[in-house]
Amino acid sequence: MDTIVNYVDSVFVHLPKTPEMLRLKEDMLLNMEEKYDQLKAENRSENEAIGTVLAEFGNIDEIIEAYNLETDVQEEDNNVLFLSPGAVEDYMSHRAKFSLGIAAGVFLCILAPAIMLLVQEVSNFLPFINQATEDTRVIVSLVPLFLLIALAVGLFILFGIKEQQYELEGRAISIDSSTRTELTRELKNFKPQFAKAIAAGVILCITAPIVLLLSLVLLGYNNYWAVIFLLSFVAVGVFLFVFFGIIHATYHKILAIGSYTPKKITAEKLTDTVASIVFPTAAAVYVISGFLFNTWGTAWIIFPIVGILFAVFAAATESLSSLKRRK
Numbered sequence: 001m002d003t004i005v006n007y008v009d010s011v012f013v014h015l016p017k018t019p020e021m022l023r024l025k026e027d028m029l030l031n032m033e034e035k036y037d038q039l040k041a042e043n044r045s046e047n048e049a050i051g052t053v054l055a056e057f058g059n060i061d062e063i064i065e066a067y068n069l070e071t072d073v074q075e076e077d078n079n080v081l082f083l084s085p086g087a088v089e090d091y092m093s094h095r096a097k098f099s100l101g102i103a104a105g106v107f108l109c110i111l112a113p114a115i116m117l118l119v120q121e122v123s124n125f126l127p128f129i130n131q132a133t134e135d136t137r138v139i140v141s142l143v144p145l146f147l148l149i150a151l152a153v154g155l156f157i158l159f160g161i162k163e164q165q166y167e168l169e170g171r172a173i174s175i176d177s178s179t180r181t182e183l184t185r186e187l188k189n190f191k192p193q194f195a196k197a198i199a200a201g202v203i204l205c206i207t208a209p210i211v212l213l214l215s216l217v218l219l220g221y222n223n224y225w226a227v228i229f230l231l232s233f234v235a236v237g238v239f240l241f242v243f244f245g246i247i248h249a250t251y252h253k254i255l256a257i258g259s260y261t262p263k264k265i266t267a268e269k270l271t272d273t274v275a276s277i278v279f280p281t282a283a284a285v286y287v288i289s290g291f292l293f294n295t296w297g298t299a300w301i302i303f304p305i306v307g308i309l310f311a312v313f314a315a316a317t318e319s320l321s322s323l324k325r326r327k
Helices: 002-012 019-041 046-057 061-066 070-077 085-123 134-165 177-219 225-255 262-267 269-293 299-326
Strands: 080-082 172-174
Touching: 002 019, 002 046, 002 177, 019 046, 085 134, 085 177, 085 225, 172 225, 177 225, 269 299
Parallel strands: 080 172
Antiparallel strands: none
């Protein structure tokens, strides 16, 4: 019986969520259940009963024709790709590594200036470096900065190339009912971990300015320890956001729910393009501002500001797209 329910869900997942369509879904499911019970009462086997029910009630062509949905469905089908169970498993394995790689890259980008400042502070306690000039110590501290940024960029490029090999950007995914059931169960079990990770990340990011202020009070203004602590807290918090956020988004993408339905994917192509420009620009502004004006401890505020503004832009784009579809 679960097979029939999953099939009906998959049939209606790409159709409009109107009250009429929901009632049609309920009626279709009710008729299929009655036919299934009738066949089982006739001592038909499980597979035979399910096959007969799907053959008799499983055609959605009449639904599309009756509700004049042909144009919309054909347009969305161009963005829908069916994945076999093996392909889904392979993609999930890739995304687990992808999420770790991207999160680690972001972590390294934020931590790199903290390590640079840490080297400068530690050099004050090392005799063989303490005797060097201030310029020399600054130059030495730039070595780990560039090494960490280079490693981060390498991770972005490596996993970005692997991500492109799957050719799923801007496309919704369709899977069979058994795989959908299994992934839905996994997503349900993952949600508590996701909630805890996001909560921990928020706590770290809120605590970071507090640690900055306490460090200034306790350690004074003539050192970089306050900035080092601030960036370290923010780096760990952002790592949690990115790592668990990508995994959570992967489940939604494969299950074609939330922001990954065909219509929403079409609407979000513009926002994805804007994101590919805005966020790297924000990172460049952060690095350049840090080098030119020594604002490593304050310029990080650009990231939450850009994130909030981009969220507003994405919401506005989605609203305009919805209005156009209604017209």
